[in-house]
Amino acid sequence: xxxxxxxxxxxxxxxxxxxxxxxxxKDIDEMMREVRLSLLxxxxxxxxxxxxxxxxxxxxVGEKILKGLNPGQQxxxxxxxELKRVMGDEAEGIRYNINGITxxxxxGLQGTGKTTAIGKLGxxxxxxxxxxxxxxxxxxxRPAAIDQLVTIGKQIDIEVYEEGLIDAxxxxxxxxxxxxxxxxxxxxxxxxxRLHIDENMMQELLDVKKIxxxxxxxxxxxxxxxxxxxxxxxxxxxQLNATGAILTKMDGDTRGxxxxxxxxxxxxxxxxxxxxxKMDAFEVFHPERMAQRIxxxxxxxxxxxxxxDAIDEDxxxxxxxxxxxxxxxxNDLLKQFKMIKRMGSMSKIxxxxxxxxxxxxxxxxxxxxxxxxxxxxxxxxxxKERKDPKLIDQSSRRRERIAKGAGMSxxxxxxxxxxxxxxxxxxKKMMNMDERQLESLSxxxxxxxxxxxxKKGKGKGKGxxxxx
Numbered sequence: 001x002x003x004x005x006x007x008x009x010x011x012x013x014x015x016x017x018x019x020x021x022x023x024x025x026k027d028i029d030e031m032m033r034e035v036r037l038s039l040l041x042x043x044x045x046x047x048x049x050x051x052x053x054x055x056x057x058x059x060x061v062g063e064k065i066l067k068g069l070n071p072g073q074q075x076x077x078x079x080x081x082e083l084k085r086v087m088g089d090e091a092e093g094i095r096y097n098i099n100g101i102t103x104x105x106x107x108g109l110q111g112t113g114k115t116t117a118i119g120k121l122g123x124x125x126x127x128x129x130x131x132x133x134x135x136x137x138x139x140x141x142r143p144a145a146i147d148q149l150v151t152i153g154k155q156i157d158i159e160v161y162e163e164g165l166i167d168a169x170x171x172x173x174x175x176x177x178x179x180x181x182x183x184x185x186x187x188x189x190x191x192x193x194r195l196h197i198d199e200n201m202m203q204e205l206l207d208v209k210k211i212x213x214x215x216x217x218x219x220x221x222x223x224x225x226x227x228x229x230x231x232x233x234x235x236x237x238x239q240l241n242a243t244g245a246i247l248t249k250m251d252g253d254t255r256g257x258x259x260x261x262x263x264x265x266x267x268x269x270x271x272x273x274x275x276x277x278k279m280d281a282f283e284v285f286h287p288e289r290m291a292q293r294i295x296x297x298x299x300x301x302x303x304x305x306x307x308x309d310a311i312d313e314d315x316x317x318x319x320x321x322x323x324x325x326x327x328x329x330x331n332d333l334l335k336q337f338k339m340i341k342r343m344g345s346m347s348k349i350x351x352x353x354x355x356x357x358x359x360x361x362x363x364x365x366x367x368x369x370x371x372x373x374x375x376x377x378x379x380x381x382x383x384k385e386r387k388d389p390k391l392i393d394q395s396s397r398r399r400e401r402i403a404k405g406a407g408m409s410x411x412x413x414x415x416x417x418x419x420x421x422x423x424x425x426x427x428k429k430m431m432n433m434d435e436r437q438l439e440s441l442s443x444x445x446x447x448x449x450x451x452x453x454x455k456k457g458k459g460k461g462k463g464x465x466x467x468x
Contacts (some may be wrong), residue, residue: 013034127280140165376408
């Protein structure tokens with residue numbers, strides 16, 4: 001979502017006013033026109049757009065803003081806060097029972113990714129809360145739904161209670177008794193989905209709700225359907241009182257309309273967002289972090305969480321020590337590539353970093369297969385060469401042999417050498433920074449990648465780097 005057209009348009013509108021020492025009401029009007037168009041193009045509900053614009057303008061044209069210091073930045077903060085408010089202000093997790101089983105009922109139309117979302121939710125609960133999870137397969141109108149849930153259950157090692165295509169109410173009743181008997185902590189019920197909301201489906205869901213008395217009723221919503229998602233959410237909420245939504249397919253061609261419309265239109269808070277095909281591509285929905293991503297401010301907290309999950313602390317500490325002592329080698333670089341792969345794609349990682357908006361297009365074009373190619377080159381080296389990069393730097397024969405062994409060119413090997421060198425130079429640059437420079441770097445990490453100017457010496461070849 002951080003890379004979609006809504007994000008691009010809003011950032012463009014904000015850039016026109018940031019940095020200005022003086023703003024007029026006309027400037028605000030022009031910016032709001034752009035913001036309105038951005039939201040409407042993103043398929044945000046019209047009433048939500050109207051209210052959003054009114055709220056922002058009301059605060060932005062106040063005397064305190066227009067005559068204050070950095071008025072542009074203050075207006076950006078107002079837009080940020082309004083985006084956050086529209087999406088729900090605070091993150092909301094699952095309300096667990098202190099004693100006994102926590103029951104979660106999932107609802108949603110067919111095609112919203114409900115069954116996959118259940119699998120991801122189960123993995124998340126087991127990992128984050130260390131709870132024993134059971135799935136109940138009660139979507140009896142689509143045989144493939146039961147098979148799909150059973151397959152997912154085997155894949156992630158979570159048991160699925162199923163009785164085939166009998167009455168859903170019976171399955172839920174028996175499944176809950178089974179969960180109690182086998183001391184499960186959390187039960188997630190997969191209920192019937194349809195292509196559209198109908199009376200029979202809704203009655204069945206109401207019956208299941210009465211039997212299960214769930215702590216949570218989570219609605220899966222396809223983020224790609226824009227404001228339609230909000231209307232569907234309202235229809236479900238009016239009859240079932242849903243407690244939260246799971247926004248699925250956030251990695252698809254989503255324009256952002258669903259995230260900005262659901263809470264305001266239906267009253268249902270977005271609790272989770274689901275991205276990617278992997279079962280761990282699932283996270284708590286933080287309105288503030290999402291607002292920051294939309295405005296290109298980055299999302300450092302989510303990046304840190306992802307890094308904490310993917311990177312072993314001792315391994316990272318050892319790698320940092322090696323970088324600082326200039327003993328960082330190709331074995332360490334290979335470990336680093338594997339860490340990045342565990343965190344997701346490189347372009348996605350860069351999207352979480354503040355200051356990366358300016359190189360967003362370039363970041364989107366990063367080919368993660370390059371890391372695999374570099375890995376093949378490293379495995380083509382001898383153990384001595386991996387530990388001592390100078391051996392490769394000093395021998396053209398070694399370079400030719402390594403490239404040939406990996407089925408690649410010497411030019412590709414040279415790019416790998418440059419990557420290793422760049423890591424070392426970046427660390428040296430950071431070690432020589434004072435506190436003020438490090439603070440500036442934390443706000444704009446792109447500074448670490450900027451080339452340092454080389455001093456020009458006098459005479460032939462002085463003050464230049466020599467390439468071996």
